[in-house]
Amino acid sequence: MDDTHTLNAGFSERIDAILDALEIEGHLPKDTARAGVSVEPPRDAAHGDLATNAAMVLAKQAKSNPRDLAALIVEKLEGDALVTSAEIAGPGFINIKLDNVVWLDELRSIAKLGDAYGRSHSGAERKVNIEYVSANPTGPMHMGHCRGAVVGDALAALLEFTGHEVVREYYVNDAGGQVDVLARSAHLRYREALGEEIGDIPEGLYPGDYLKPVGEYLANELGDRFQKAPESEWLPVFRAEAVEQMMNLIREDLARLGIHHDEFASEAALQAAGKPEEAEEWLRARDLVYDGVLEAPKGKAPPEDWEPVELPLFRSTRFGDDQDRPIRKSDGSWTYFGADLAYHMQKAEGANALIDIWGADHAGTVKRIKAAVAALSEGQGKPIPFDVKLIQMVQLMRNGEPVKMSKRSGNFVTLAEVVEEVGKDVVRFTMLTRKPEAQMEFDFAKVVEASRDNPVFYVQYAHARISSTLRKGAEQGFAPSPDNLDLLGDADHALVALAAQFPRIVEAAAQAGEPHRIAFYLYDLAAAFHSFWNAGNDDQSLRILQSGNGELTEARLFMAAQLAQVIRNGLGILGVEAVEEM
Structure with a gap:
């Protein structure tokens, strides 16, 4: 038995051994496929342990009839020393109750494995690329x-815990028009830092005070050589510098x-390296990109200036999308989808599974990106599992009222402000208290309440x-000990x-x-x-x-230490500290 052995796995092996015996006896055909067989706790604990x-x-x-086959399995389970009872339920499920020695052995296993308890090698030899956050570098x-950042990071840790090799990646969208707006906003703050009176921030530029340090830098x-220079001279310089400064700020916030993150992939670098062109050539060679004309917008009359234009289109309908998608615009520049397609091709070269964590506002893009990755799988002759997780927004509240916006950012509450007020652990755990596809409210008052809610x-x-109980036990001369675990009762078990x-x-x-x-x-x-x-407050026999009774005390301290x-x-796994005192 190796160090990754667990209770359920152990009983899965026992069920396998029983099925092997039934094959030998002729009750099951040789080499019966068992892929769907499971061994796990029933939903209602009253039905048994497994x-x-x-x-x-x-x-x-x-x-065979399922109940007849179940009777054969039950007969063999009843001969297992670790099984106190095995009963057939409903159309053929088998509920199993275990001897208490099983739980005592599990306590010893937890103590032996310590930090490794729960780890497995199930993801061994699988390299997963998880892209998360990937916020525009404009503020x-x-x-x-926040929510996508926490979900992505916790998922990465979870997969590592189960033996996967994980690459945490951030895709820097530094090739779009929003980066020009950032550069112009930074230039305005640069002029301000040089002593120029800039007045109100013009509409269309980013107004937040967070750009003042960038301007000063x-x-x-x-110096002042770009203060009065034409935009054509300073825009490329300010694009690169402003993005670098914003990414430094984002790294600090994260x-x-x-x-x-392990990797920061640049969209601008991707395009400069000709990756979208390589992707287009690769796809054309496989008849997955062709030159065609998009249909007029559906559901309404097309705009008066709409004209049919021939564009390179990806055959996403072949992979379940509702229409083929352009990878270039009419001016020859890349569409968001065209750049994303090349980016996912690049990611697939270094991993055998991809996961993207996106905001729910990107739902319309999921089908086409999945189609692109399916095309890559087909072209490369290997399956590339790909999952997109959509994360709902978080509504900030204070005592039930929506939170006003931040002065520093201009139009939103910064992550730094929230973490400073309530702490990292509160933010991280709270973001995982609901399924990511469900709406969430984050109430500053409730998340710091000292209550079971x-x-x-x-x-x-x-x-x-x-931790406090273990300290008090030590002060009284007691230490956790597995020597008398048989003294533990039903509540402990x-x-x-x-x-x-x-x-x-x-x-x-x-x-x-x-x-x-x-x-x-x-x-x-x-x-x-808890x-x-x-219960120990009402029944002293349940106190730790x-x-x-030093023997029972030390057995319960041992149990508590393993909990x-x-x-x-x-x-x-969640990235939250286990505190020793509160």
Whole structure:
């Protein structure tokens, strides 16, 4: 048994062994396909500790009634020393109850593995590129970027925890018209830094005070030689300098959340290197790009100045899109889609799976980009799994009222301001307390409440409460010990059974690409521990520290220490600190 062995995996092996025996006995055909067989906890804990669908999945191959096949499996399970009962439910599910020794062994496994508990090698030899944030480099990070940043970073950590090699990538959109606006805005602040009276910021330029330091930097670096120069002379210089300064600011803002990217891919560099042209040539050679005329806009009369224009079109309808898409504009420049297509081709060269984290306002682009990656898969002769996760915006509130905008940014609340007020851990955990496709409110008052309605407090408090108990136990001369775990009762076993689900939750979350499942699980585990603690206030026999019973005390301290380990491991995936005291 290796260090990645978990409770569910162990019983999956037991079910496999039973199915092997049934094949030998002739109840199942040789080499029965078992891909759909699962072993996991039932939704209702009252039904047992584990359940398997083996009889349901394999009955057709066995040419048997599912309940008849289930009876054969149950007969063999009842001979397993670790199984106290196995019962057939409904059309053929099997519910299994385990001996308490299973939970005690799991506690020892947690203690042995420590920080590695829940880790696996399921993603070994898979390199995943996760692109997230990728905000335009025109200003500081704001809360519109925050949720996607946290989801992407937590997903990267989750995949690493399950053995994947992960590349965290930021795509810098530094080739569009918004960068010209940034350069002109920075030039205005540059002139201001040189002592010029600039008056009100003209409409169409970025008004935020965050560009003042950029102007001062440029004035120090460049002197006054571009103060009265024509735009054609200074625009390229100010584009490059302003983007670099904005990216430095963005990196600083992300660092406040504990987020660091491995790669920063530049759209301008991509185009300068001729990557879109290479992509077009590659696709034309495979008849995936052709010259054609776009249909008139659907659903309404075309504009009076609309004319049919022949453009290079990508055959995205071949891959499920509702129309073919232009990769160039009529002036020959690249469309957003054309540049994105080349970018994804570049990413696919260095990874065998791609994940993009986008704002929900990009929903209309998903189908065409998926079509592009499907074309790459077809052309390269290898499947390239590709997933796009759409993240809903966050509504900032204070005591139930919408938050006013920030003076520093001009029209939004900056990420730095939010992190400074409530802290990194609160921001990160809160962003994962709802599914990313669901709307979210972030209320400054509620996220710092010391109550069970505040998930980050509730989970951190569980860890701090255990840490405090371990310290008090040490002061009284007690140390966590596995020597007398048989003294633990049903309430203890229920806690351990929930902690033992951590590896399964991690695996399922990684497969689904849903790090919020870890946050949900940690809240449930914390709630179970707090309930156990509160029950001890009414029933002294349930308290962790038992006066006059050192053996039970040390067994419960051992149990509590392993619960804390699981909480630490989960919070570590989410990038949240497991605090020792509150």
